[in-house]
Amino acid sequence: MNATEKALVLKVGRFKEADCWVRLLTPTRGVFNGFAFGGSRSRRRFVGCLDPLSHVLFTIGSSKRGEYIVLEEGSLLHNFPEIRKDSVRTGVAVNCVKFIEAIEVDPGDSGPAYSLLLETLRMLEEADGNLEFVPWLFRAKLAFDMGYQPDFLTCGTCGKGVGNEIGYHFAVEKGQVVCPTCLSGGKPLEGLARPISGGALRALDWIQQSRPADWVKVAMDREVRRQCSQLIELFVAYHLGLSWENGMFRKV
Ligand SMILES: [Zn+2]
Known part of the structure; x- marks a missing residue:
C-alpha cells in the first residue's frame, strides 16, 4: 500500500543506469533507504527531489514481496538554495546530517529528529x-x-x-x-x-x-x-x- 509522507533527503546514490537509492528521514519512520527506480532519468516523477538536503513529499510504497521500500514519486517542498550556494552553510548542514545518520535514529525518536533537522535547515537558509x-x-x-x-x-x-x-x-x-x-x-x-x-x-x-x-x-x-x-x-x-x-x- 502506498503512503504519502514528508521527508528530508540525507544522501543519494546511483545504481544501474537510471536507478537511485535515497537515504531519508521522515517524522514516523526514522532513517531508512528507499529506491527510486528510473529516478535519475524521470523528468516528471522526481523533479528536483533527489538531492541531499531536499525537503520532499514522497509517495512511498514497497516492492512486490515487501522486501524493500520504493519511492513512487515526489513533490519538492523546499531545496534550500541559500544553503547550497554558501560553503559555510553547506558544511554546517552536512555536519548535522552526518550526526543524524551516525546515531541511527529509530522510529521512536524520528519525530524530534526530523523537526530539529528541518528547523535547523530553515534557520540556515535565512541566517546571516x-x-x-x-x-x-x-x-x-x-x-x-x-x-x-x-x-x-x-x-x-x-x-x-x-x-x-x-x-x-x-x-x-x-x-x-x-x-x-x-x-x-x-x-x-x-x-x-x-x-x-x-x-x-x-x-x-x-x-x-x-x-x-x-x-x-x-x-x-x-x-x-x-x-x-x-x-x-x-x-x-x-x-x-x-x-x-x-x-x-x-x-x-
Ligand atoms: Zn547540593
Whole structure:
C-alpha cells in the first residue's frame, strides 16, 4: 500500500543506469533507504527531489514481496538554495546530517529528529549571523529532545537552586549538578564529572529550551562557551555513544 509522507533527503546514490537509492528521514519512520527506480532519468516523477538536503513529499510504497521500500514519486517542498550556494552553510548542514545518520535514529525518536533537522535547515537558509555554534548546539539539542533532560538549575543531591558561587560540578553519567556545599560534605563524586560555572549551567538550560531559530542570536562568553561545548561533547559521547574525530562521528 502506498503512503504519502514528508521527508528530508540525507544522501543519494546511483545504481544501474537510471536507478537511485535515497537515504531519508521522515517524522514516523526514522532513517531508512528507499529506491527510486528510473529516478535519475524521470523528468516528471522526481523533479528536483533527489538531492541531499531536499525537503520532499514522497509517495512511498514497497516492492512486490515487501522486501524493500520504493519511492513512487515526489513533490519538492523546499531545496534550500541559500544553503547550497554558501560553503559555510553547506558544511554546517552536512555536519548535522552526518550526526543524524551516525546515531541511527529509530522510529521512536524520528519525530524530534526530523523537526530539529528541518528547523535547523530553515534557520540556515535565512541566517546571516554567526553559525559557528550551530553544530554543537544541534548535537546537544538532539540529545535533549531524545529524552536526556538533566536539570541544570538545581543540585541533584540537596535540591538547592544554582547560584553564582564557584565549585559546581556536573556528573555526566547521572546527568546531575552537584553544588559546592554537597561536594564539601566529603562524599566523593561517582564516575565522570566536570567542574562547571553557574553561568555555563544557565547557558546549558537555555540551550535545552531553545529552538534553532534562537541559535544565531546567541552571544556567549568565551569561557562559558568552552565549558558548555566540552560538557556537551562528553554528554553526547556518553549518552548517544558517539564522538567527533577527524571529520567523522565514531561510535565510542
Ligand atoms: Zn547540593
